[in-house]
Amino acid sequence: MTEVAFETHDLGKRYKNLWALKDFNVALPANKVIALVGANGAGKSTLMSIAAGILPATEGSITVGGRVVLLAQEKPLYRSFSVADMLNFGRHLNTVWDQQRALSWLGRFEIPLDRPCGKLSGGQQTQVAMAVALGARPSLLLLDEPLANLDPVARREVTGELLAEVADSDMTVVLSTHVVAELAGVGDHLLLLRQGRCALEGDVEELLSQHVRLVGPRADAPPVEGQVVQSTHTERQSAFVVRTLLGPETPVAAPWQAQPVTLEDLVLAHLKTAPGEEL
Numbered sequence: 361m362t363e364v365a366f367e368t369h370d371l372g373k374r375y376k377n378l379w380a381l382k383d384f385n386v387a388l389p390a391n392k393v394i395a396l397v398g399a400n401g402a403g404k405s406t407l408m409s410i411a412a413g414i415l416p417a418t419e420g421s422i423t424v425g426g427r428v429v430l431l432a433q434e435k436p437l438y439r440s441f442s443v444a445d446m447l448n449f450g451r452h453l454n455t456v457w458d459q460q461r462a463l464s465w466l467g468r469f470e471i472p473l474d475r476p477c478g479k480l481s482g483g484q485q486t487q488v489a490m491a492v493a494l495g496a497r498p499s500l501l502l503l504d505e506p507l508a509n510l511d512p513v514a515r516r517e518v519t520g521e522l523l524a525e526v527a528d529s530d531m532t533v534v535l536s537t538h539v540v541a542e543l544a545g546v547g548d549h550l551l552l553l554r555q556g557r558c559a560l561e562g563d564v565e566e567l568l569s570q571h572v573r574l575v576g577p578r579a580d581a582p583p584v585e586g587q588v589v590q591s592t593h594t595e596r597q598s599a600f601v602v603r604t605l606l607g608p609e610t611p612v613a614a615p616w617q618a619q620p621v622t623l624e625d626l627v628l629a630h631l632k633t634a635p636g637e638e639l
């Protein structure tokens with residue numbers, strides 16, 4: 361059986377009249393990079409804060425195994441501290457500390473150890489915060505859009521290195537992001553939130569193998585059984601993204617064509633599905 365990084369049961373969080381999370385039930389696999397996707401206000405930060413123990417749930421429960429570290433967009437760094445001082449600080453704050461791991465992360469991104477944090481670029485500060493987070497040897501590392509101020513190349517490098525860290529350890533990383541176009545290759549697992557609910561969750565490859573785009577003459581419904589995730593129409597043509605057992609292998613009669621979907625297509629299609637239409 362796959363180990364679970366964290367599991368929720370009917371988890372809910374209410375801020376005054378607003379349910380930021382509701383009826384939230386997931387069991388996320390351990391030792392993966394999990395991409396957490398959702399529109400602004402979908403509940404991503406709320407979920408991460410509850411998982412990190414910073415925010416109490418209103419109802420339901422969450423079970424998290426091991427040490428949790430949450431890294432948000434605002435970096436927990438002291439401007440006058442040198443990078444080396446920040447690592448020392450991390451070592452004093454944490455009962456478990458892996459100096460080598462922190463140093464090796466900084467080395468990979470060529471961050472000078474003697475430079476005050478306040479004199480580093482935003483992207484370099486991100487790397488220091490990442491190094492301190494990794495030095496704490498979390499079992500679950502929650503990254504709440506901390507990579508937002510990195511350029512696309514640096515972001516790709518960091519996510520690549522994170523995948524390597526996960527492969528070399530038993531750590532699980534949950535990475536929230538808005539950048540749907542850059543999702544491919546970022547995570548092996550997807551968790552998609554819509555209006556405080558889990559709209560889609562699963563292994564990325566598996567999800568891709570369960571979705572197909574069907575393009576054909578204008579029609580009200582696709583020519584196959586399945587969950588219609590998205591439909592778009594022109595005067596003469598219809599296109600449907602459908603969740604089916606056979607995905608891109610779904611047999612269709614001409615003139616219909618079955619095409620695979622990209623991860624970006626899949627996520628955008630599910631983000632746009634109206635509530636109540638999901639499985």
Ligand SMILES: Nc1ncnc2c1ncn2[C@@H]1O[C@H](COP(=O)(O)OP(=O)(O)OP(=O)(O)O)[C@@H](O)[C@H]1O
Pocket residue numbers: 375376378379380398399400401402403404405406407
């Ligand atoms: N402290 C708070 N008080 C009241 N409402 C809040 C509070 N924090 C969040 N919310 C509301 O809860 C909902 C979920 O917010 P949350 O920050 O978890 O979403 P998010 O998916 O992280 O959004 P974003 O991508 O914009 O960061 C939103 O409607 C937000 O306005």
